[in-house]
Amino acid sequence: MSCQEFSLIRHIMAEHAGARRADVDVGIGDDAAVLHCPDPGQDLISSVDTLVAGRHFFADADPAGLGHKALAVNLSDLAAMGARPAWALLSLSLPDKAPEGLNDCWPGCWLQAFMTGMDALAQRHGVGIVGGDTVACDTLQISITALGWAARGRAIRRSGAQPGDRIWVSGSLGGAAAALRTIYAERVQTEFLPIQWRAAEWHYLCQRLERPEPRLALGQALLEEGLAHAMLDISDGLLADLGHLLAASDAHARLELGDLPLAEPLRRLRPSAPDLVRELALAGGDDYELCFTAPASADAELAALAARLDLPLSCVGRITNIGGAPGQNPLADARHRMELWEGDVRLPMPERLGYEHFTAS
Ligand SMILES: Nc1ncnc2c1ncn2[C@@H]1O[C@H](COP(=O)(O)OP(=O)(O)O)[C@@H](O)[C@H]1O
Ligand SMILES: Cc1ncc(C[n+]2csc(CCOP(=O)(O)OP(=O)(O)O)c2C)c(N)n1
Ligand SMILES: [Mg+2]
Incomplete structure (x- = not known):
């Protein structure tokens, strides 16, 4: 230059x-x-x-x-x-x-x-x-x-989750990953998604990938109102990132997959590809939503906050207990800290919890 x-x-x-x-x-x-x-x-x-x-x-x-x-x-x-x-x-x-x-x-x-x-x-x-x-x-x-x-002293860390806390996620999950998967499929002509996105859906998915909105107002309100015990943002995927929070808090969690806030277009994809939709929402990454834990006593204030910010907040599970033996590998450790449920059925943990650097794929 x-x-x-x-x-x-x-x-x-x-x-x-x-x-x-x-x-x-x-x-x-x-x-x-x-x-x-x-x-x-x-x-x-x-x-x-x-x-x-x-x-x-x-x-x-x-x-x-x-x-x-x-x-x-x-x-x-x-x-x-x-x-x-x-x-x-x-x-x-x-x-x-x-x-x-x-x-x-x-x-x-x-x-x-x-x-x-x-x-x-x-x-x-x-x-x-x-x-x-x-x-x-x-x-x-x-x-x-x-x-x-x-x-001073009020920043919300990953390490404060308490037993009985609910686990909340802002906005929606899986939209950015769906856009990325679609673009990859077109570029390398493999693994096409079994759906033809409508123009409005495709526009929405691309916005999720290319123009994530940092949830600053939500983060600040949670701090100011003292509502959250632990928090992080979802960049790699809900499971991978929640795993970091659980490891930092030495906590275990139960997730209710039926309560995941799927990005709207994924609802139309779900009947033909339920496993793919679940994978995109749980481990796709690029969501840039906030995931936080809060006591059940905060439910009403969180509902009011969601309405005030015009941003959905979804309860996706709860912290079951604190304590366990931290492992050597934080991601492997995270696998043993989470249970995935859909109603009464316990589901296996997916192979991939989120985006990982330093892997061949
Ligand atoms: N090269 C590095 N040097 C020092 N700290 C690092 C480095 N890479 C990551 N970290 C720290 O490790 C923690 C986790 O990082 P990362 O997974 O990138 O988190 P995030 O998703 O919040 O960006 C952060 O506290 C970050 O500052
Ligand atoms: C071309 C392309 N390939 C893959 C991805 C998916 N992707 C890349 S990095 C990443 C996770 C977030 O990046 P990272 O550097 O781990 O951010 P941090 O966790 O440090 O915030 C995801 C989902 C993408 N967005 N674009
Ligand atoms: Mg980082």
């Missing part, structure tokens, strides 16, 4: 730096950002997540959607702590040549669209993009550090 291209990149960044915030003294342009710390009594909540072309997204994906998603998955981690987001740092690794499937005007036009998508989400949540880094690299990669605040 030439000097000219780098200065173009810096220009595009500065033009799409999210919300203007009074607590940013120095943003994009210096060696480091200078940010005001808020009043004491707040904890700084920080998280980083990386998206790699071919692994987390298709390199020829709509760049505006990708800009949205890259920030959304990071804000989702802050939401999962109950934090209020404040700032983000963006590290971009861009190939010298446009990845296959992208038109020319690389990287300028791509970056312009990418930052437009990110900027819109950042503005919506009052997040300032205060710095970052850009390097040339063989594979397109995006890494974002998200920073936010929560009242």
Whole structure:
């Protein structure tokens, strides 16, 4: 990449730096950002997540959607702590040549669209993009550090589940994974889903994959109202992620699969492919919904919160007991911490609990 291209990149960044915030003294342009710390009594909540072309997204994906998603998955981690987001740092690794499937005007036009998508989400949540880094690299990669605040000692951890807690999931499950499965089937001409999506269904599924909404208002309300004992976001798949929560809490759970909030189009697929639908909802991943545990005494407040946020909250099971022997492998361990039920019938755990890095498939 030439000097000219780098200065173009810096220009595009500065033009799409999210919300203007009074607590940013120095943003994009210096060696480091200078940010005001808020009043004491707040904890700084920080998280980083990386998206790699071919692994987390298709390199020829709509760049505006990708800009949205890259920030959304990071804000989702802050939401999962109950934090209020404040700032983000963006590290971009861009190939010298446009990845296959992208038109020319690389990287300028791509970056312009990418930052437009990110900027819109950042503005919506009052997040300032205060710095970052850009390097040339063989594979397109995006890494974002998200920073936010929560009242001192109040961030909702994975480790607080209590016996008798109900297990709740926001929104719906399996939609993003259904879109991904459909796109893979078209690209590699294998494993076609036994359904032809209607235009409205396909649009909805693609939105779930490409434009997840970080559930920030829900996370913050759960913290403020003191309703949740433990929480995380579902990125890898409900079973894999709930497994992390159970391991951190040393807890066991019973899930009622009949109560899973399936993404609407999956209801039409279910009669012809019940096992596939269950797999997508339980282990498909890319949902970016919140999963939390709360005592039964919170039921009425949770119903009111769901109505106020216009976001469904579904009870999918309960914490049965605390205590057990933590294993060496967190995922293998998670298998023994969950029971899957449909009415009176106990179902076997699926082979895969969610997306796993470092596996051949
Ligand atoms: N390379 C790393 N260095 C330090 N901590 C890491 C690294 N990778 C993951 N972690 C930490 O491990 C925990 C689980 O990470 P991850 O599975 O990526 O969670 P999430 O789904 O919330 O992004 C987090 O606390 C994360 O900060
Ligand atoms: C091209 C492509 N292949 C596969 C996936 C599915 N996928 C990739 S990573 C992932 C899980 C989430 O990513 P990870 O890096 O584990 O995020 P974290 O848990 O750290 O938030 C999923 C479901 C995808 N979205 N796009
Ligand atoms: Mg991560």
